[in-house]
Amino acid sequence: MDHAFDDLLAHNREFSANFDLQGFDGVAKSGVAMVTCMDSRIDPLGMIGLVPGDAKILRNPGGRATERTLVALVLGANLLGVDRILLVQHTRCAMASKSERELLADISSAAGHDASWLDLGAIEHQELAIIEDVHRVRSHPLIGDRARVGGFLYDVDTGLMRQVA
Numbered sequence: 001m002d003h004a005f006d007d008l009l010a011h012n013r014e015f016s017a018n019f020d021l022q023g024f025d026g027v028a029k030s031g032v033a034m035v036t037c038m039d040s041r042i043d044p045l046g047m048i049g050l051v052p053g054d055a056k057i058l059r060n061p062g063g064r065a066t067e068r069t070l071v072a073l074v075l076g077a078n079l080l081g082v083d084r085i086l087l088v089q090h091t092r093c094a095m096a097s098k099s100e101r102e103l104l105a106d107i108s109s110a111a112g113h114d115a116s117w118l119d120l121g122a123i124e125h126q127e128l129a130i131i132e133d134v135h136r137v138r139s140h141p142l143i144g145d146r147a148r149v150g151g152f153l154y155d156v157d158t159g160l161m162r163q164v165a
């Protein structure tokens with residue numbers, strides 16, 4: 001093994017020495033699940049006043065309600081105490097700033113290999129995508145009746161989250 005992760009493992013040993021997150025189960029204590037983007041500017045728990053143990057956080061490029069995300073929300077809503085679901089996209093998202101074709105060209109050039117076969121899921125219109133995803137979750141037969149679903153746009157410059165759907 002190389003030493004690529006040594007600094008992180010050193011921090012983990014410190015973390016473990018002061019570990020105080022034991023003693024609770026995998027249920028979302030606040031009943032919240034949030035689907036949001038992988039963007040590093042987003043602090044999903046902090047931005048809605050929650051802490052570890054409170055919520056299920058599901059992240060992917062753009063913060064979309066993908067097939068696997070829906071599976072996670074089914075598990076959350078039926079087995080893990082989730083009764084409120086937030087779908088959160090954000091301003092200045094890379095997935096919404098360029099077209100699918102442009103993003104694939106960027107990836108191809110960065111990777112040095114053709115990426116045009118990839119299904120990236122670039123977002124053409126964020127508010128429409130949020131509305132569409134909210135509908136997708138609400139109309140899911142194993143989620144719809146069990147959780148309230150809201151769609152939001154988070155502003156990475158102000159930290160404010162606005163409900164869209």
Ligand SMILES: [Zn+2]
Pocket residue numbers: 037038039061062063090092093094095
């Ligand atoms: Zn993003």
